[in-house]
Amino acid sequence: MLSQIQTETPPEDLAALAETHYFAANPPPKDLEKHVALARDFINFHSAAKRRLVLVTSGGTTVPLEKQTVRFIDNFSAGTRGATSAEYFLEAGYAVIFLHRQFSLLPFSRHYSHATDCFLDFLREGPDGSVVARDEDAARMLHVLRKYRNARDRNTLLVLPFVSISDYLHELRSVAQLMQPLGPSGLLYLAAAVSDFFVPPERMSEHKIQSTDVAEAFKKSKNARAQKTTEDEETFDNFDSSPAVPRSKSLVIDLDPVPKFLKNLVEGWSPQGMIVSFKLETDPEILVHKAKYSLDRYQHHLVIGNLLATRKWEVVFVSPLSPDRWIRIPNPAESHASTAAVEKDEPVDPKSLPDGEPDTEIESLIIPAVQELHTKYIQTVEAKNKA
Template sequence: MSDQSSPMDGETNAEQFLRSLAKPSDLDQVKKKVLDFCQRHVDHGLENSKFVLITSGGTSVPLERNTVRFIDNFSRGTRGASSAEKFLQRGYAVIFLHRTQTLEPFFRHFQQRLVFDTLAECIISEEDDDKLALEPLHNLLDDMSGLLKSYKESKDRLLSIGFVELADYIHYLHQITVVVHQLAPKSILYLAAAVSDFYVPPSNLSTHKINSDGPLKLTLQLVPKFLHPLVKYWAPDAYVVSFKLETDPTQLITKSRKALDCYGHKLVIANELATRTERVLLVDKNQEKEINLRSQNPPIKEIEDAIVDELVMRHNAFLQSNRDVSD
């Protein structure tokens, strides 16, 4: 995250940038889906604070209007998809804004290769080319029973929305946060997507495929930071959590605190690239707290269990402090 602009400059640049981007064709439909989803759960008695918007996966930056080439990142959306499951298990309604064809809650456990490898292990007879005899899949079903029960119980509290390009992501994020602010203002915004830092301005895009008969020179512009307008204007009452990924561990806390000071949100989850699945730091305005997968008692398989437990506790404290102020 670049912090070169002041918060006010960032807000102005972000709003101008948003207006410069072509709107996705289904933006109105997505807004209506989110509105209906939130309204349905509020009408059925879910506390209007028990919502979480999770962003997940990476954004793509096109190099042509008729896109053949693009700039992308390696994010598979593991943290976002896993965290969505954990929030659902704890009673939240989840809006899952994710990169298309990255990991999704529950479905991530049924990757194609894993399914085929498992079925291949079940073959006990292949005497007939047209027929296969398979062992009963009881062991597999036993292993998956908890996951299947969790999915059945929570699938109606999950709304998934896919994006690919940076422009689509920003427009969706804007509309979703505005709707959430209207119907569930004290929600958690869990911004785990790997958003592009650089882009090619629309006016500089080639209309057709870039010729490959010589070297290519690209001039990329900084993507304005949307955290400030999100916190101050789009969803000012929400519990906003951002992420900070670094390869240099000595920079984690410094950059996390700089982001908190600049944007005024509640929490930064800081992680180092090499250890991101095993260790994170939760940085707020007062302190840092380490969560380490190996030190959990009882043991857990995924660090997101501990992260979400901590966030639910902090969110409840946030809600209580708001009630105390209103009283």
């Protein structure tokens, strides 16, 4: 039905149609009203203080396969880019709404969230039975703690969770609309790894998807034979290599594309805010092309392109009316190379990079560059408004 309407609708109305259909068909998260109230108070507080505010989205979005979700599709994102960026935005003087995938990395606590950096490894028992930081780690922990307490005490960080792609889009739309009074002082930094496909609710199973037909047979015929089949299946579930019943069914998932709401964001949800999106690719030959295509299609303000293999070493800024700008951490192996070679306008070869992660967080370079563009954007909008 929707596809038929789309063929009969002018192109300029398709974005609004997709928005209406999607949000009507996909229910909002149960905590949306609570989150909206928190965000409204937070935005009003910082708007009165004339402080710049950024919405940072972070982490992956799940795609549930059942309404009572047991199984879902996910991606690899742990929220590292978003959580790290949020810290540097706070250092730059922004208030931050951190819209993140539940249980993904958070600002400040991210330093002690990985298995390789378990916070218990940084602690020891004091002589009086107290818990204290190890001497060699105390200075670093104190530095992070002070930044965290500063954000808490100044009320400059609001943390809001989401889980599914539907949750994310409801939250994004609501918070973006609340940011409209901020005008160009509002910044939307969309670092979340958003799912491209989803299962529409009308095609979603109410209960857990079964791997065999046993449950269905049991419902249809509650007799001894059905009971025996269930017992046989239990044997198979315990790795019987010669089951009396067929092996598990294959699962074919029919996914629909998630509507691209970036145009709605640019034109309706936050028409004056500066909007930054990310483009992650694995093929270096298409990275800049895809970033420029996105910028041209949605008419927002900046695409930050990065490659999976080198995303912690370099990114490329693609923005309208500006040359592409590579931001990268110098490769220690090329410290002797000329400046021109280090600043080449093409992706680095992952094989040329040293093992492990760089000593510098690339977000420490990204955020000042974004802040610089945001300042220019505010000046441009204000000049237009005065003209």
